[in-house]
Amino acid sequence: MSRVVTVRRTAAALVTAALLVPLAACGNDDAKKDGAEKPGGSVPKANLTVLAASSLTDVFKKAAAVYEKDHPGTKVNFSFAGSQELAAQVREGSPADALVTADTKTMDSLSKADHGRPTVIAKNRLVIATGEGNPKKIASLKDLTDSKLKVVLAAAEVPVGRYSKQVLDAQKLKVKAVSQEPNVRAVLSKVEMGEADAGLVYTTDAATAPKKVDAIDIPDAQNAIASYPAATLKTSEHAKAAEAFVKWLSSPEAQKILQDAGFQKP
Structure with missing residues (x-):
């Protein structure tokens, strides 16, 4: 009789084990879904502060919404300003996690002790912005030299101001700006x-205000290409989360957002 009980117990144990195997597998799959294999699962939750060039204002707000959705628990806050101003903030030790400038020169002006290795995430080019309908009939860079026109430029220390000076100097054009x-x-x-x-x-x-301004193209031979490098900051208190966000900016998902906004491939 005891032998029969033993056999029954053994059979029951085998059945139980067989049932537990698929459950364990399901448990592992669920763990993967909730962990590293889930979007953002391997990225620490953090409240990030990213210093970014003014020209990234609209597109980065859209990118942040997508990133936060894919990385629950992570919030991306931006401080937008001219790249030279952002660099000054970094030098002064302002608390932030990452930096994205509108030129490599500004990024390179910082000490390597300030940031990680920069990666160019996008490129851009200049256009002439005029009032809607182009009432002054501006067609080229040369037209900007007309003393009757009120032309405004960015200051020379600002990336877009430096690019503007570059293209005007290359064409030997002198433009008297009413403000910088x-x-x-x-x-x-x-x-x-x-x-x-x-x-x-x-x-x-210019593309952010299609109902208020017209964009006059500048031929490639006369234009300048702006590069946007992104890097983590050594002062970041969320190094892994900052690194993950900067890396994501080069992902296909982020690149589509940037290029849909008119930015060029890196």
Whole structure:
């Protein structure tokens, strides 16, 4: 009789084990879904602060919404300004996790002790922004030399101001600006409000105000290409999360968002 009980117990144990195997497998799959294999699962939760060039204002807000959805628990906050101003903030030790400038020169001006290795995430080019309908009939860079026009440019220390000077100097054109602005959005704003007849801005900035400004193309041979490097900051208190966000900016998902906004491939 005891032998029969033993056999029954053994059979029951085998059946139980067989049932537990698929359950264990399911448990592992669920763990993967909730962990590293789930979007953002391997990225520590954090409240990130990213210093970013003014020309990235609209597109980065869209990118952040997508990133936060895919990485629950992570919040991306931006501080937008001219790249030179952002670099000054880094030098002064302002708390932040990552930096994205509108040129490599500004990024390179910082000490390597300030940031990680930069990666170019996008490129841009200049256009002439005019009032809606181009009332002054501006067609080329040369037209900007007309003393009757009110032209606004960014200051020379600002990336877009430096690019503007580069393209004008290359064509040996002298443009007397009625004002020199601290960032590209300030240039665009002057044209939008009718305080200037024209200004040099990035393609992507003009695209944010299609009902207020017209964008006059500048031929490639006369244009300048802006590069946008991104890097983590050594002062970050969320190093892994910051690294994950900067790396994501080069992903197909982020690149589509940037290129849909008019930015060029890196």
